[in-house]
Amino acid sequence: NAGVTQTPKFQVLKTGQSMTLQCAQDMNHEYMSWYRQDPGMGLRLIHYSVGAGITDQGEVPNGYNVSRSTTEDFPLRLLSAAPSQTSVYFCASSELDPTYNEQFFGPGTRLTVL
Amino acid sequence: AQSVSQHNHHVILSEAASLELGCNYSYGGTVNLFWYVQYPGQHLQLLLKYFSGDPLVKGIKGFEAEFIKSKFSFNLRKPSVQWSDTAEYFCSEVTGGGNKLTFGTGTQLKVEL
Numbered sequence: 001n002a003g004v005t006q007t008p009k010f011q012v013l014k015t016g017q018s019m020t021l022q023c024a025q026d027m028n029h030e031y032m033s034w035y036r037q038d039p040g041m042g043l044r045l046i047h048y049s050v051g052a053g054i055t056d057q058g059e060v061p062n063g064y065n066v067s068r069s070t071t072e073d074f075p076l077r078l079l080s081a082a083p084s085q086t087s088v089y090f091c092a093s094s095e096l097d098p099t100y101n102e103q104f105f106g107p108g109t110r111l112t113v114l
Numbered sequence: 115a116q117s118v119s120q121h122n123h124h125v126i127l128s129e130a131a132s133l134e135l136g137c138n139y140s141y142g143g144t145v146n147l148f149w150y151v152q153y154p155g156q157h158l159q160l161l162l163k164y165f166s167g168d169p170l171v172k173g174i175k176g177f178e179a180e181f182i183k184s185k186f187s188f189n190l191r192k193p194s195v196q197w198s199d200t201a202e203y204f205c206s207e208v209t210g211g212g213n214k215l216t217f218g219t220g221t222q223l224k225v226e227l
Contacts, residue, residue, distance in 0.1 A: 004157075033215070040123070042204060042219040043158075050213060058214060090157065098215050099146045099208045100165055105157040 002026050004106035006091050012112045013081040021076040021109050023091030029104070030096035032074040036060065036087040037108075043090065049074055050096060081113045118205050120218035127195050127225050135190040135221045137179075137205035146208040147188045148215070149179055153201045161203075164188065175199070200225045 007022045025032065033048035035058075045058030049068040063085060065077040074093075078085060089109045095101040119138040127133060139147060149161040162173025169181040179190045188205060205218040 031213075035217075040219055042120075043206075043217040045214055045216070048213060056213070059216075092158075098213065100163075102160040102163070103148075103150075103158075103215060105159070107157050 004091055004093055004104050006089075006106035006109050008109060009107065010110050012114065013078075014114050015082060017081050018077070018079050019081065021078075021089055021091075021111070023074045023076065023106060024072050025074075025091075025093040025104070026072065027093060027104065028071060029093035030071065031098055031101075032068065032091065032093045033058070033098075033103070034064070034066065034074070034076045035090045035092065036085075037090060038087050046076065046089075081111075083113045085111065086113045087111060118207055118216050118218040120203075120205055120221050122221045123219065124222045125224070127223070129197055129225055129227055130194050131225075133190070133192040133195045133199070133223070135203055135205075135223070137188045137190065137218060138186050139188060139205075139207045140186065145181070145183075147179075147181065148206045149173065149177070149188075149190050150204045150206060150217075151201050152204070152220075158204065161190070195223075195225050197225050197227055199223060 004025045030051045034046040035043040044060045047066040049055045091106040092103040094103045117140050121136050147164045150158045151161050152158045162171050164171045164181045172178045203221045209216045
């Protein structure tokens with residue numbers, strides 16, 4: 001089991017560029033989510049999905065898009081990167097209903113927007 | 115709005131000292147609380163969780179947490195810390211009808227030899 005994988009590990013973008021952060025899990029988890037981690041602010045939920053074809057917004061969704069075409073993959077898209085999106089991004093997955101279930105986190109993507 | 119508060123942002127302890135990290139939650143309904151840890155250079159992993167029952171919850175690596183409903187608190191404790199406990203600790207609770215996990219701002223713990 002690879003668990004939750006994320007690519008790339010590091011990325012530098014210029015303002016206005018677009019990119020997709022990849023996330024995949026091999027545990028057949030229904031629930032997947034994206035967080036950003038910023039100093040002094042903890043982790044903030046960007047978007048989440050409770051299954052293929054179903055996504056919803058979290059706490060800080062502006063500037064980000066997601067889709068969930070398969071159970072395994074949950075990519076995060078930045079359509080027009082801004083310096084405020086400089087952060088570390090974590091993908092996580094769990095059994096459906098994160099109320100009771102442990103979240104499994106990926107290793108993170110460190111993104112810098114110049 | 116529901117929120118999780120961690121008031122200790124940086125804690126420095128000597129090995130063998132006792133640890134208590136504060137966490138206060140605000141959600142007044144059914145509580146589902148977690149503590150996660152992030153060791154340097156690693157991803158977050160679960161330390162312990164509370165849903166119901168015994169308010170004293172035991173987790174991995176000798177950590178425990180006590181749920182006190184009257185104080186809206188879920189403080190993390192360890193009787194004797196080790197250098198390897200140096201990490202960032204996050205308290206979190208489930209909100210939004212069960213589909214959203216809200217994290218506190220984290221506590222950076224440094225254990226000195």
